[in-house]
Amino acid sequence: MPAFITIPNPQPYPPVTIPQMAPGIQAYMWGLRNDYRYGVGVVIPEQLVQASASLEFAVPSYAGSNENSPAIQWVTQYAGAPATVEVHLEGTLDILNGPWFQLAKSTVVTGDSQTVNLGTSKVAAIRTRNVTVTAPATPGAIASVAAASGGSTVYTANTTFTGGGSNGLAGYYITVAGLDLSANNGTFLCTASTSSTITLSNPNGVVDTHAGTTVLVPTVVSIAEI
Numbered sequence: 001m002p003a004f005i006t007i008p009n010p011q012p013y014p015p016v017t018i019p020q021m022a023p024g025i026q027a028y029m030w031g032l033r034n035d036y037r038y039g040v041g042v043v044i045p046e047q048l049v050q051a052s053a054s055l056e057f058a059v060p061s062y063a064g065s066n067e068n069s070p071a072i073q074w075v076t077q078y079a080g081a082p083a084t085v086e087v088h089l090e091g092t093l094d095i096l097n098g099p100w101f102q103l104a105k106s107t108v109v110t111g112d113s114q115t116v117n118l119g120t121s122k123v124a125a126i127r128t129r130n131v132t133v134t135a136p137a138t139p140g141a142i143a144s145v146a147a148a149s150g151g152s153t154v155y156t157a158n159t160t161f162t163g164g165g166s167n168g169l170a171g172y173y174i175t176v177a178g179l180d181l182s183a184n185n186g187t188f189l190c191t192a193s194t195s196s197t198i199t200l201s202n203p204n205g206v207v208d209t210h211a212g213t214t215v216l217v218p219t220v221v222s223i224a225e226i
Helices: none
Strands: 027-034 037-039 071-078 084-092 100-106 112-117 125-134 142-145 153-157 173-177 186-193 197-200 208-217 220-225
Touching: 071 084, 071 100, 100 112, 100 125, 173 197
Parallel strands: 027 220
Antiparallel strands: 027 037, 071 112, 071 220, 084 100, 084 125, 142 153, 142 208, 153 197, 173 186, 173 208, 186 197
């Protein structure tokens, strides 16, 4: 009687939660699917400045024709939608010496999802490269600041905050600069907004009447499942 090998049925991916990144950090994470084994890769909160590349991740080897090559499901997400973006998925045949070449490119500011078949490339490793990420338009100038309350500080616009109505800026990190009291400057998470006010997670805000500026901070999150 022949012997049979039973391969376990694929199990669903465990829930993957995009971690809360530090202000201004552009980061990425990797999931891994190899044969019938499912797992979730590590999350790397690594700062990717303009024109910089992430750490490198090895790709499982495979044999045979191109039909056996794995495909990568590549996803880009943004905690704060940038004005413009160009992010590359790169591969190499030689991890130690390179060169690295482009496997895919995304310029979609609202986030993107691509299936990249490695085909004849049969790469040994992959990485993400942040070519450029441009911050969105400035929400508007600040006229005054209220005292912090409950861990938050309310900033009032000089005229209006673009996109602020109906909590339109909530969830973005906003960099505040130019105020004369340093406790009111910095990069903070916006938790609520109207056309005339923004509420930032600044527990140290102090009363101030002075002109200041605001800039949204884009954050890149790239996910690749092999």
